Amino acid sequence: MTFIIKQLFSKKSEDQSDVVKEFVEDVTDEKAIFSEVDKNRKVIEDIFGESIDFSMSEILFSERKGFIIYFSSMTNSERVLQQLKPSLSQLHHEHEKIESLDNLKAIRDSFFSDHRTDLVQTFHECVWHALNGAVVLFLEGFAHALVIEVGGLEHRSISEPSTQTIIRGPKDAFVESLDINLSLIRRRVKNPRLTFRQYIVGSESRTAVVIGYIDGLTNPGIVKEVEERIEKIDIYAILDSGNVEEMISDSAYTPFPLIFNTERPDSIAANLMEGKVAILVDGSPFALLVPCVFTDFFQATEDYYQPYFMSSFIRLVRYSSFMISLVLPSLYVALTTYHVELFPTTLLISIQSQREGVPFPAVVEILAMELTFEVLREAGIRMPRAVGQTVSIVGALVIGQAAVEAGLVSNVLVIIVAFTAISSFVSPIYNFSISTRLLRFVLIIGASIMGLYAVLLLLVVMVVHLTSLRSFGVSYLTPVAPLTLGDQDDVFVRFPVWANKKKPSYLKQVRNDKMVKSVKPSPPSSEGDQT
Known part of the structure; x- marks a missing residue:
């Protein structure tokens, strides 16, 4: 497994076929689909023919030969067999001829209105849609392919965060599905200016990387910088957001994280x-x-979600x-x-x-105990959950x-x-x-x-x-160094929500106001005054 991962992130393989290079490495190459179905089949077989999860089925559609392709590992095969193929069979009997592209578009709109569909003209688009879980239909006499999205396989359900737990607040966390993660954000920010842009990163994995920001609020310079750094990523595979984090960080020679990560x-x-x-x-x-910035962590x-007095106290506890x-x-050790x-x-x-x-x-004592801990x-993290916590607690005791x-060792050292x-x-x-654990050993x-x-x-030296x-x-x-007095309302302590009217100035947003109108809550001035 380690060897495979190293190969994904190291130099490129030299024995790939020209066909694979054409459709995987060079994303700009867009070879047009042939009107002859046999030629199309030959090209598709050269790319996917040896994969065990690749399916290719022959069809007869309105007196025209054709075939459909999909991946059983990415597409719900039951929906293909129960919904798509019967629909194609029904189309074969009800429509005698399809003589033009307009006929094909009309059939698509009438029979596949429940599915997201698209007509594509290049093999590159066909391969991309198939790899993303769609069914692709090729017909004799057409230099187009019909892409039909029937739905993918089941995914992990939304659960509580595992690393950033809280007592009060939302209990949902991101999952491995990009669409679901985008919906979790969109559900909270129902703003038409919330924009998501997608980039494909990794010459082998072809992983979708999406950036999100609020247009008209976020500093365009920051958005442009993020886009440029992502576009410059030249790597074989992206397996997790940690790979992207390492590739776009400002500095690789620091123990402190320069990019904030969260599952919330x-x-x-x-x-x-x-x-x-x-x-x-x-x-x-x-x-x-x-x-x-440093204070974000x-x-x-x-x-x-808590009263600001309690939140401020807990935040001071974190700094301490x-x-x-x-x-x-x-x-x-020093004393x-x-x-x-x-x-x-x-x-x-x-x-x-x-x-x-x-x-x-003393130094040998404490280094031995720190290394033991x-x-x-690590043993508690890597072992099965049923025994991991027990091993770490009982082992330490x-x-x-x-x-x-x-x-x-002495009792005070323990x-x-x-x-x-x-x-x-x-x-x-x-x-x-x-980073704190690493620097502790240095000190x-x-x-x-x-x-x-x-x-x-x-x-x-650390502060420098x-x-x-x-x-x-x-x-x-x-905003501590350089000191920005206007941004101190949410650093070491949290000011009340009604007093926190400005966004952090260091982000240089297009709009810096946080609340249009906010006043300190107070009881009505008289019994009859309910405003």
Whole structure:
């Protein structure tokens, strides 16, 4: 499996047939359909003939030979057998001759009005529609093919989000079907200016990538930049939105995510109305949002469904948890190794008494425990759900307790590692917490070499690195650095909805107003006043 994936993302194969190259690699080549049905059959067989899920059926239609093609893996075969073929048989008996293209169009409009249909003139279009689950009909004497969409196979039903769960708010999440994902967004943003544009990416996979934005609101410069980056993607296959994210990011040399990803339609809808651009990939339940800034990863959609006092408090907890998970282990190493005088005497005696008999220095202890926890975390994720959580929790308890009783680590170290791990789970976006986990090890090693000086120096380097990052032309630390006072109403705390009247200015939207008219709610001035 690993070899196959590497081949998809590496150099191109040299032994492909010319026919496959014509219709897969070169999307601009549009070879016209022949009027002779036998020639058309030969071309189609050269492309798909050896695939086990490819179906080709001969038909006789109004004294004309023909055939239909479809993929059983992409098309509902029962509908083809129960609806389409009987309709074609009925047409054969009721219509003696089809002498012109107008006759064919009239039959299409009358007999296939329940299906989406199209007349195409090139093999490229035929192949594309077949690969997307349609049935294609070829007839003798016509240099056109009739495309009939009968419906695809069943897909995963809409369920609750698995990685971005909330207590209050919508419970639906994106699925692997692009059409369903678009409908989940359209259901929330019933705006005629909501625009979706499709691009085909991947010379082998031919994956549909859609960008969405609100025309007349979103900055046209951002839309153009997104389009140009997607058009420049030159890769064999797109298997998930993560592949697109890696190909269009501003920088590849940073542990911080420069593109926001979510499986929640309400999050996409809210950000679209802020002026951002959404990117959806067929086959992926995660959508992307650009541009994004550092503070976006501390905001959750539930913040806007709860009272603003509670939302502000929880958001401050997230910022505090980020700093705790980042620096707490390194602070422990620095203080116990170089700066013991900073501890209160009582606390110092307690810590040193627990460390009595431990054969390793603090840095070895904490690196061993952190690595152990990372192993348990990955084991819990990769194992079956029925036992994964049990393995991670029980494993941590058993190993931690056994390590303390064996005198390999101290009790206070187990507390620090556990609290650090819990703090890292507070982040609402999973891939942002990964960057914290990586930087934590860097800070621990630095603290073991130079103590608090190294911790402070590395934090300064991290901030400088953050200020240098850009996400589609937007500074990553905006609106904190550079400081924009007008955008502070939804950064560290959330202002009330009625007080939040402007969209983020760093997006440079065409329209910056969020609410046309909003006033602070208050009771009526008198009993008779109900306005």
